[in-house]
Amino acid sequence: MKKTELIAKVAEKTGLSKKDVNEVISATIETIEEALKKGEKVSFIGFGSFEVVTRAPRVARVPGTGKEVKIPETKSVKFKVGKQLKELVNKK
Numbered sequence: 001m002k003k004t005e006l007i008a009k010v011a012e013k014t015g016l017s018k019k020d021v022n023e024v025i026s027a028t029i030e031t032i033e034e035a036l037k038k039g040e041k042v043s044f045i046g047f048g049s050f051e052v053v054t055r056a057p058r059v060a061r062v063p064g065t066g067k068e069v070k071i072p073e074t075k076s077v078k079f080k081v082g083k084q085l086k087e088l089v090n091k092k
Contacts, residue, residue: 036077046084053078 001009003025011021035042036052043049057073081089 044082046082048082048085049080051078051080052076 007018007021007025010016010025011018014021016024032042032050036050039052041049041051052075055074055076058071060069060071061067062069
């Protein structure tokens with residue numbers, strides 16, 4: 001599902017205009033991004049949580065040449081699925 005499809009579905013379910021739903025969803029995403037940028041964890045009980053994780057610097061080897069390459073420390077966003085969502089997806 002793409003953002004435009006999500007906006008249409010939410011507008012349909014809530015009776016709000018697509019423009020209003022777009023503003024709310026965009027503001028929500030922006031707020032989550034700002035929190036993650038500060039290193040904060042963002043949790044939605046039952047749905048899941050977003051968290052910034054740091055990968056340590058490491059040395060990798062180029063398969064073709066065998067040359068070692070230093071990979072610097074990087075940050076990434078990790079999503080952990082909540083119990084209710086996991087159960088919903090696995091329900092038969």
